[in-house]
Amino acid sequence: MPKCAMVKRPYPPGAQGKNVRRGRGGLSEFGRQLLQKQRIKKIYGILERQLRKYFDEAQEQKGDTRENLIKKLETRLDNVVFRLGWMKSRSSARQLVNHGHILVNNHSVNIPSYQIKKGDTISFKEKTLKSKITENLLAGLKKYQAPSWLAQDAEKLEAKVLGLPEGEDLGDLGSLGLIVEFYSR
Numbered sequence: 001m002p003k004c005a006m007v008k009r010p011y012p013p014g015a016q017g018k019n020v021r022r023g024r025g026g027l028s029e030f031g032r033q034l035l036q037k038q039r040i041k042k043i044y045g046i047l048e049r050q051l052r053k054y055f056d057e058a059q060e061q062k063g064d065t066r067e068n069l070i071k072k073l074e075t076r077l078d079n080v081v082f083r084l085g086w087m088k089s090r091s092s093a094r095q096l097v098n099h100g101h102i103l104v105n106n107h108s109v110n111i112p113s114y115q116i117k118k119g120d121t122i123s124f125k126e127k128t129l130k131s132k133i134t135e136n137l138l139a140g141l142k143k144y145q146a147p148s149w150l151a152q153d154a155e156k157l158e159a160k161v162l163g164l165p166e167g168e169d170l171g172d173l174g175s176l177g178l179i180v181e182f183y184s185r
Contacts, residue, residue, distance in 0.1 A: 033182035036175050044073050045090050050113065055183045066176040074165045077102065078112035080122060084152055084159050085144035086137060101128040116161050123158040 027035065041051055058068035073079065078094040081102060087093040094112040096102060102109060103123045104116070116122070124134060134157060141154040147169050152159045 030182075033178045036178040037182050040073070040176070040179060043090070044076070044079065045094055046073075046113075051179075052183065055179070059183075064173075065180050066173045067170060069179065070170045070173065070176055071164050072115070074170070075116045076112060077104065077109060077114040077116055077122075080116050080150070080159075080161070084122070084146050084150060085141055086124075086157075096133070101125055101133065118161055118163050120161045121158060122161070123156070129157060 037051070041048065046054075054072040055065075055069055058065050058072055061068045074083070078090055078097050081087055081093040081096060082090045087096055097112045097114075098110055100108050100110040101124060103125055104114065105121055106123075108125065128134060137157065138154065141152070141157075146152045146159070147165065149161065149163050149165050149169055150159055151162050
């Protein structure tokens, strides 16, 4: 007898498990939109209210709502710290920002959702540069290539925002279209 539950019973759990018929098309349109929205929330580590706020702001701006939305998400301070390669994940970058280790324009910022602007300088606090956090960071940064909209000085552990993410930096906008459709209902 196999141990795997899906081998023993290759149907969904529950009282109607055997009787549930999944349509040939798979997920409905709403299901695909909801799944994409949840995926973006998980990737960026944000809550429903934050995503809705970003969507509303992106919709009010001129231009493509999808581009505006991804720019809002990409220019969050925790995401920029992650994109610079200073941390291995967005959640650890969020924690680094929360604990006050990051300076923006030589001012301490401990809000992960802080929106970075063109011309901003991001660096570590002096105390953090001497801590265990940055010990192995210099070796890893020599191999790492930051996005084109960020200029990084690996020796000083400092970065400058050259502009906003454009073109290939934004990734797949088609999937964001599902989020725009979801909130536009």
